[in-house]
Amino acid sequence: MDKPIRIVLADDHQMFLDGLVTMLQRNRKIEILGTAQSGKGLLQLLEEVQPHVVVTDLQMEDMSGLEATKIIRSRYPKIKVLALTMHNEAGFVRKLMEFGVSGYILKNAGKQELTGAIEKIAAGGTYFSDAVMQTMMESLKNPSTKTNKNFPLTKRERQIISLICQENTTNEIARELNLSPLTIETHRKNIFLKLKVKNIAGLVRFAIRNNLEDMP
Amino acid sequence: MDKPIRIVLADDHQMFLDGLVTMLQRNRKIEILGTAQSGKGLLQLLEEVQPHVVVTDLQMEDMSGLEATKIIRSRYPKIKVLALTMHNEAGFVRKLMEFGVSGYILKNAGKQELTGAIEKIAAGGTYFSDAVMQTMMESLKNPSTKTNKNFPLTKRERQIISLICQENTTNEIARELNLSPLTIETHRKNIFLKLKVKNIAGLVRFAIRNNLEDMP
DNA sequence: AAAAATTTACCTGATTACGGGTATAAATAA
């Protein structure tokens, strides 16, 4: 709580940028080193100043915040990135994490939330706004429920799926279960029909996506 | 901040359970309705009391916290679940989200963090401890780093893996890439060697676990 | 410029997978 957190801000809308600056400059814990209105501008700015945290919009004209983040994280691993956006898409969030953002916050967040997020990230933590987490969880929850309804597999079929995922061939499965290989083939065919997959690749993909790989 | 948050606790270690109770019962905001020492006990308890939040260990003898969570969330959608664990595995967290937990906290978390998490969840939010988020992000970031170290796949190989995951046969891939089927077979063999898998099932499983299925 | 890695391509032969069926005992549900 001693030295202020050094930050830079990036957004291609001047007004929004101004709003952010006014919002944050009164906070004694935070020191704004500079602002940029584009991804490239942000990268240039980072050659001059060394912030702890970069707060950047994700939708910018010349370079997407995603690309900028990628470059920043590889060039200056110590600098944390807080992504700022209007959208609230789950798939997007996942990608952001892959690219190494430390936090993700919606533009309609309040002053409290924003400063809180910046402080948390500067301290080495992460901040993902509740709204984002909710959407993320929804998107993780839905596919499995939806899918399970459409594909009612029997116990035996699940068992065989599991064994297929574990790299067993039809013959090996037959031996394991003391059944005729022909029986396993039949099950296999039924599974393919139910899941609408063409081959083992599709089956395994489905199984893993729906947590069927290691079920007894 | 008026009525207390009603909670129940579940953990199969009596001592830990006691610790939790002592930790929480002094907090006026929280009211402990009961405790359980097993998954089944937890479900029984829920037939008698209606908590806002269930704080449950994930490793319990008779029924895994995962299964219990699944049942709780489908039977009582209003009850939020805070998962409590010693492990900090990323893949696991993902599954938890799918099963509908509202939060995930490590057992070595302090009193502050725990009560904070409970309050946040009761208010309809989510709480995933920083340590967990970090691991999760690592696992999302690293597939390229970690995987590359142990399994140095080339671009072509990744491309072919991706096509295999999409249910393409060797011949189809050859046509798609304007290459000889024999070439694809060679790549395929090299991939098997590198990943130490026996067949397509193993390959697809590896690919999906490491986010290689839909990479260009 | 030399060494290493990648990408390409081929050969043989055994095994497995897959698509198209049919059919019967056993367990479950109506």
Next chain:
DNA sequence: TTATTTATACCCGTAATCAGGTAAATTTTT
């Protein structure tokens, strides 16, 4: 008690996979 589902088993034929090689052209690295 029927009717349905599940689990079992079989046949045929084509296509694909997999294991065991070798090897040259190209690109990248040293």
